[in-house]
Amino acid sequence: MQKPPITRSEPDETGHWGKFGGRYVPETLVAPLEELTKEFTRARNDPHFWRDLNQLLRDYCGRPTPLFHAERLTAQAGGAQIYLKREDLLHTGAHKINNAMGQALLARRMGKHRIIAETGAGQHGVATATVCALFGLRCIIYMGAEDARRQALNVFRMRLLGAEVVTVNAGTRTLKDAINEALRDWVTNVHDTYYLLGSALGPHPYPLMVREFQTVIGREAREQILSTTGKLPRALIACVGGGSNSIGLFHPFIADEQVRLIGVEAGGHGDSLGEHAARFHSGAISGGGRVGVLQGTMSYVLQDANGQVATTHSISAGLDYSAIGPEHAFLHDGGRAEYIWATDDEALEGFRLCAKLEGIIPALETSHAILSAIRVASELPQDDAIIVNLSGRGDKDVQLIAELQT
Numbered sequence: 001m002q003k004p005p006i007t008r009s010e011p012d013e014t015g016h017w018g019k020f021g022g023r024y025v026p027e028t029l030v031a032p033l034e035e036l037t038k039e040f041t042r043a044r045n046d047p048h049f050w051r052d053l054n055q056l057l058r059d060y061c062g063r064p065t066p067l068f069h070a071e072r073l074t075a076q077a078g079g080a081q082i083y084l085k086r087e088d089l090l091h092t093g094a095h096k097i098n099n100a101m102g103q104a105l106l107a108r109r110m111g112k113h114r115i116i117a118e119t120g121a122g123q124h125g126v127a128t129a130t131v132c133a134l135f136g137l138r139c140i141i142y143m144g145a146e147d148a149r150r151q152a153l154n155v156f157r158m159r160l161l162g163a164e165v166v167t168v169n170a171g172t173r174t175l176k177d178a179i180n181e182a183l184r185d186w187v188t189n190v191h192d193t194y195y196l197l198g199s200a201l202g203p204h205p206y207p208l209m210v211r212e213f214q215t216v217i218g219r220e221a222r223e224q225i226l227s228t229t230g231k232l233p234r235a236l237i238a239c240v241g242g243g244s245n246s247i248g249l250f251h252p253f254i255a256d257e258q259v260r261l262i263g264v265e266a267g268g269h270g271d272s273l274g275e276h277a278a279r280f281h282s283g284a285i286s287g288g289g290r291v292g293v294l295q296g297t298m299s300y301v302l303q304d305a306n307g308q309v310a311t312t313h314s315i316s317a318g319l320d321y322s323a324i325g326p327e328h329a330f331l332h333d334g335g336r337a338e339y340i341w342a343t344d345d346e347a348l349e350g351f352r353l354c355a356k357l358e359g360i361i362p363a364l365e366t367s368h369a370i371l372s373a374i375r376v377a378s379e380l381p382q383d384d385a386i387i388v389n390l391s392g393r394g395d396k397d398v399q400l401i402a403e404l405q406t
């Protein structure tokens, strides 16, 4: 029997999109997550909350971000018009600040003065340290030691902003280990501490809450493309780590069935488990993503035959994670969104093309979406348009690229 097409994507009261999502946490976190859900629901329905948030997004973060017609990338593709949603122009250089600002306002509403967060590439850590400085909140950032090494400049930035950066030496010393440490801290200090999670991941209400704070991207993009071209785009393309910038762009278009939603995962440098972070490609890339629970939520998780969570690899720290947000799992299984992957080498080529053809140095995460966008555009007529989410700028990656070239 054919499934009906998906035209909306809302979780039930327990935070489930179908079987995905939910709340798989130790007993001590159930009450705090309930409290958070209640306060978020109240804030979500409070016009004063949105007025304050929108004002800060405008005056402090730099919203709305432009939708830029990338003519030379378009010429390179020789097909549909390519538009770039310029989240890289936001304060701190990526979409992460949209969510950090929203949650910091929520923390303040809840009277919590100690903020903890995890970070991979360091972008979420910088965004969190920034909003904590702005509101005078204490800030502790957990970061894997390997990520801290790859993104030393961001560690320095966070410290300049007054945050305490705790490097984590457990496991593979990357994002998953940082989240474990942050969760451990939260369990211990939950009475005065707010956990400001950085992607559309984790136990309910985080996947929903982070999405709500990121959908500003898609709402603006929808208005902008309609006023520029007079019609909806044929496709949206975004890189997918935990899934926040992509769901933020996709969500306001879910009911527009003619708009393709395309997420790009990290294909890394090989097909075997451990060499990539393409959670949806158990068939094409050998070994991998199956339904399971990781860090509080049910979704697709890269795991071995025994259900052990697999290590991942990506040239970009921000896509280097074994699981994907539960709403993406739902959109994937329902056939509403498509997921492809780009390898490290393809990301590097996208990075160079975007820099040379448009004068925009994208983040390595973002770079995963560039070649795919060219491919998709090349198969469409010139009077159609596609939107690429330019999730962040590449200043943080320039040193890594320089090292690769020597």
Ligand SMILES: *Cc1c(COP(=O)(O)O)cnc(C)c1O
Residues within 6 Å of the ligand: 094, 095, 096, 121, 123, 124, 198, 199, 200, 239, 240, 241, 242, 243, 244, 245, 246, 318, 319, 363, 365, 366, 391, 392, 393
């Ligand atoms: C963190 C990050 C990502 C990946 O995270 P999502 O939650 O999947 O958006 C992508 N791009 C940039 C620039 C990032 O900083």
